[in-house]
Each structure stands twice: as C-alpha cells, then as structure tokens.
Amino acid sequence: MRLNFSSRSIAVLLSVLVATVLTALVFIAPTLPLQQGVLAAGITIAACFLLLYLMFEALIFREVNNIYEGLEHIKRKEFRRMSSKFLFRPEPLKRMRDEILDMALRKQQEIDELRRLQELRREFLADVSHELKTPIFAAQGFVHTVLDEEEEGNGMDAGTRRKFLRKAATSLDALDTLVQDLVTISQLEKGVLRMRRQPFDLAQLVRDIFEQLELKAAQRQVHLELLEPAPGTPAGPVRVLADRNRIRQVLINLIDNAIKYGREQGHVRVSLQPTGKNVRISVQDDGEGIPKQHQNRIFERFYRIDKSRTRESRAAGGSGLGLAISKHIVEAHKSTIRVRSELGQGTTLEFKLPRPKVEVRSEK
Template sequence: MKKIKHFSVSQKVLLLFFVSIIFSILFSFLFIHFLYKELYIRSVKERLIFEGKQTAAHFHYGSLSEDIKEKIEWYNLISPYEVIAVDQLDELHQHFPYQIDYKHLISQEDEKKLSSGQYVVKEGYVHELDRKIVGAIFPLTHEQNLIGFIYIYIPLAEIPEVFSKGIPILILFGLIFFVLIYFVITYSIHSIFRSLRTIQTIAKEISRGNFSKRVPIQTSDDIGELASAFNKMTESLEKQDERKKEFLSNVAHELRTPLTYIGGYTQILLDEAYSSKEEAKNHLLLINKETTRMQKLINDLLQLNELENKDMTLEAEPIAFSQLILDSLELFAPALKKRNISIKTDLDDEIIIMGDMNRLHQVFCNVIDNAIKYSFENGMINIALYQKEKRAVVIVRDNGIGIPKKELDRIGERFYRTDKSRSRETGGTGLGLSIVKQIVALHNGTMKIESEEGQGTSVILSFPIVE
C-alpha cells in the first residue's frame, strides 16, 4: 500500500498563512464592493434626488416654455447630471431612447405614481452606455395641475474609477504588509520549530536509551514550558532507567549468592566430598536455607509488583487499630523471649481506621520484625498509638544499632540494606520496607523514619481515622 505523504507542522502553518492571505484579499475586494454599493451609489442616489427635487421646485410656471428648456440645456453643460424636461411622458423616450436592465424606462406602475405627484427612481444597466445609471423622474405641477416631467440621471463610475487613487495605494501597502508578515511568520516558525526539532532529535536519542541530553530553554512561552516538561520527563526516564539497571543488578546479586551456595554444596554432595552424614546434612540444610531465601525474595518481588499496580484495590473495613497492633505482637513472642527484649505499649483503644486487615497486619509484622532484629539483646521496644489532627499516629521505637543519617533518605528503596552482612544473617531481602511503604501509601498514610546511629530507630506511621 502506498504511503500517504503528510505535511509537516511548519508546512501546515505556512499553508495556513497563505490561506489567510487569500481570504484577506478576498475580504478586501468584498469590502471595496460594499463601499461602492452601499456608500458611493447611495450617496449618488441621495444627491441626485436632492438635485431633482430642487430643480423641479423651480418650475412653478404654467407650462414648459422654450426659455425654460434652454436653461435646462445650460444646466446640463455645467452639471454632472443630465436633465431632460418634457411635457408628456411619451416624449421622454425620444430624448432617452434606452432601456434600463433591458426594460422600458417607464412602466404602468411608474405612470400611476407620477400621476399621483410622486417621483420614481430608476437604476440599472444601460447597454448602449455600457454602464449603470441612477436616475429619477419628477412630475412638474402648477396649481395642482400636471404640466410636465423632469428626468434627471447620471452614469455611475465603475469601481476602478471610484477607487482609482485608493486601489494602487492599497495594493502597495498590502504587498509591503504581507511581505513583512511573511518574514515575521517565517522567522517565528523557524524559532518555534527549532525547539521542536531539538525535542524530536533528543526523543530519538531517548528511544535508543541515551538520556543524557537536554533541550535548551530559550523562551518562557508555551514552547519553553514544553521544553521544560520534556526535560523533566527525560530526567524522570533517566532516573527510572538507572533504577531499573540498579534493580536488575540487585536481583542478579541477590540471586547469584544463594545460587552459588546451592551450586557449590550440591556439587559437594554429588561428588560425596564430605566426611560424615552430619556434614552432608548441614550442607542440605544450607541448600534448603538458601532456597527458602530465594523463594522469599521472589515472593517479595511479586508482592511489590502487585502493590505498585495502578489497578490494585484494597478490601477496606473498619479496624480497631490497637487490637491489630497487639495481634501482630503475639506472633513475635518467641523471638522477643529468645533475645530478652521487652515491649512497652501505650495504645489508644478508641482509634478506628478504614483499611485492609491483612495488608496492615503485614505492615506491623515487618516493622516489629525489623525492630527486633536490629535491637540489642536485653533491649526495649516502645510502641505508641495516639490521635493527632484526625489521623492515627503509630510510633515503633527500638534502642538498637540505628541508621546512619546519610542513609536515611534511601530507606524504603528496593534491595537497600544498611548492613548487608547482618541482613543476610537475618534473611532480609531489602524489600520489606519497600512493601510497607507501598501499603501505607495505598491507605493514604505516611511513613517517616527517624534514627541515630547507636541509639535506635523510630518508625512513624500515620493513617486517616474514622470519625
């Protein structure tokens, strides 16, 4: 199938410009025609009727004498108008033997109007004169008696004659105007589309995976705003690309270590390179531990991907917040006892929130689990729940190893762990707080972490309450 060639945006703008010029010229001619018809012809007609009335008013004699007709001949010499005076209407055809618009000069209806003392206006094209004329026939009366008729008329000038001086000036200034407009628009198009062409070029680079280039912002108009938005988008894509590469690198790293362990110890078992059954069993336990860790990593990734899905929905219900926290704590009784860690709670039993019970249970299990793992033995964990400005605030504070200040901003990123060796011992994947962060956000909540190295960490969560 043959590909249809489309106009570029700049070509469309130029086409629009030329179409505008054509319509402007068309409008100019229509406007000139309007001036000719509505102003020139109307003014000529008004002046002619005025002259006709004035002339007719002078004939107050009993009849049209030869002397009067001579005066009319003299008037024709000095006036732009042609005046014909006759005793009878039939004589008028002898002096003006032409048709107007191919019709007789006087119709029966015209005769009736003239007989009643009214004047008749005649306007139209005369073939013999090759132009339009405007005329009027006036009845002459003396003491209520009809003594004759005056026909006064004037040939109309053509449009070029009327505007003979104005049209050349109009054309000259019109050409100058359109040339100037053409250069202004051409420059504007070049200026506008320069940024768009740059955006197009950089967009192609982005499609190839190069996010380093930016569009120079030279104006503060819509194009400048577009360039700024494009740069922000490019920066966002660059960050996402960096995060994707980091994510893939982290996944590869996280899987490489357990796979190395599993591969190495499996080979030992296959080669029977162990000294006792107990050593072989330890190798199997290590393989099982690393397999479990990989399963947890994959499950966490799938869960995080599900939480980040825009179509993710929560099964919200009213929840007694303090009871949810206490139920979560019960699961950690053995771990607390093993490390001899005390729990101190200060919970407001009347706070109710709307949320997904299972998801929020997951949040507190993760936060409490971290508090236990990173607390010193014989330490204490404080959990407080209170209401502040229509929000439920939960603070889980431990007195453990803490987090360096320079790393606080990265807490909650995928795979980020402040102590990788310790996380490996505890089975952490670096995804727990990322999952917590997403669940909290889905509940219109907030998460904040405050910590001081060697002094402990506070995880502060807030959710809207049910009033």
C-alpha cells in the same frame, strides 16, 4: 525566488514610502519652498526609519529570533540553556514563546525522569541477580556435596547428609521468600493486589505481633512496648479501617527491623495515637540512627545503607524488600510512611490509617 527581509530593510522601505507620500503632499502645497520640502522629506525619512526600525527590531524580529534560538536548543536537546527573558511582550509572540518554554521544560523533566528510571533499573537488575545468586549457589553447593559423596562411595552418614540437605532447604526457602516478595511488589505497583478493608482492633494486632517476635527480641534482650490509649478513655480501643493481613505484614517488617537494627538491651516502642479521623502508628527504636543522605532511599528495593546490614539481614532470613513492600502497602491505603532519625538517637517510622466512620461520629 526567495526574498530575505531584515528589520532594517523593512524599516527603510516603509520610511521611504511614507516620506514619498508626505513629500508629494508637500509639493502639492504651493506655499512651501523647494528647499524646505526636501528638508522635510529627509527629516521624515530619518524619523520614520528610526521609529519603524526600533519597533520591528524590539517588538518582532528580536522576539522571533529568541524563539528561533529556543527551537535550536530544543533541536540540540539543550533545554536548560533556554531563556525566558525578552524586552517587550506582544501577546501572540508571548504565548508562542511561553508554549515553547513549557514544552522544553516538560521534555527536560521527562529526560531527567527517564535517566533516573534507567539508573534505578540498572541497580535493581544488579541487586536481583546478586540476591538470587546467593541462595542458589548455597543450595547448589550443599546438594552437590551430598551427590559427590554418594557417587564416590564414601558413604556419608545420615546425620551429615541431613545437615547438608537442611542447609540446602534453608537456602531454597530464602529464595522462595525473595521471589514471593518480588511478586508482591509487582502486584502492588500494578494495582492488581486489592486491599480488603475492614474494621479491626489495631492494638490487639500489635500484641499478636509482639508474641510472634518475642523470641527474636529476647535474643537481643530488646524490650517491646505498646503505647495506646487506656481502654476506659474515649479514644480506646484503637480500631482502624484497613486490610488487616497487609497491615500485619507492614508492622512485622517495621518491628522486626527495629529489633534487628536497634540497640541490644534496648527498647522498641509502638505508639498508637488517635488523631481525629485517623490513627497515627509509629515504631521507634533506640539504635544508631540513619544518616540523612540515606533516609529518603531506605524504601527502595534492595537499598543498602552499609554492607554489614546487608549480611545481617540475609543471615536473619530477610529478602531486602520488606520496607519497599511496606511502603507500597501503606500507599495503597492512601497514606505515607515517614522516617525521623538522628545519629545516635534511634529511628522512628510512622504512618496513618483511617478510623471507622461510626467511631469518629460517636466521639463527636
């Protein structure tokens, strides 16, 4: 048979037991009258009951009840409704309750993270299917047009056929770029793609990139400017210890975006500033700027600030993955890309790279 005891019933039993013992001792004493003995027994029972009831209720039963309610919230997955407030803190019960609250907090964080990842996964699959569909349908349309003309015997002239096939090839090249970028991101996230760090002249790399993007900048009449320490100063030339090819990829993405989204007839400035053991690299444009609600998300894969930028990026041959790849490459170098932007004043993206240790020691 299962017995259910409450704090009140336990207090009554213990107080009666204590009072019985004390009353027996009182009756053994010959000098105490019967009425006073009964009165002493009643007062003893009342006092013992009150003290024991408060002790069990406040110190033990109420706390155990709070723990039980916490377990019920965990069972119903209502982690946020759990409370850490209770009156007294007997050490074993306090530790037990703290463990339960910590477990509930961890579970809630895991659930929130899973929901966030599920939403990102849903968005990513939708974006990938959309980005893959566009070049595939375009190439398919051009190729089928050429085939239909041949089958119908209309005799499409060689110039028109070449034009359609060139457009199909351009769409397939865009598809290849997208797939290669997806593979690169996957390798970076898994840590398969290793960084081959070696010292190199960062300023010279930026100049090479300026030459590569010179035509694109000229089309928008954008002036490219490199800010670096003077060659004769202790800080020059600017050398870093990093994977040259991957940093080249990062800088091409950042400078290309600055040209593309900056102001026409504007400026794109690349600043190289040695700061102790590192070099701070910043790419600044004078475009419209990025709203604050978008600044933390621009490095997500296929993230769109607005549709016009998406169309512009696709028309320029971008995959929509450049900033995401850049973020992963910089993080693989133990650094972080930071964004500073205000509407109407342009955007600055910056990160740091380590300098070769020999050069840092020589400055000291």
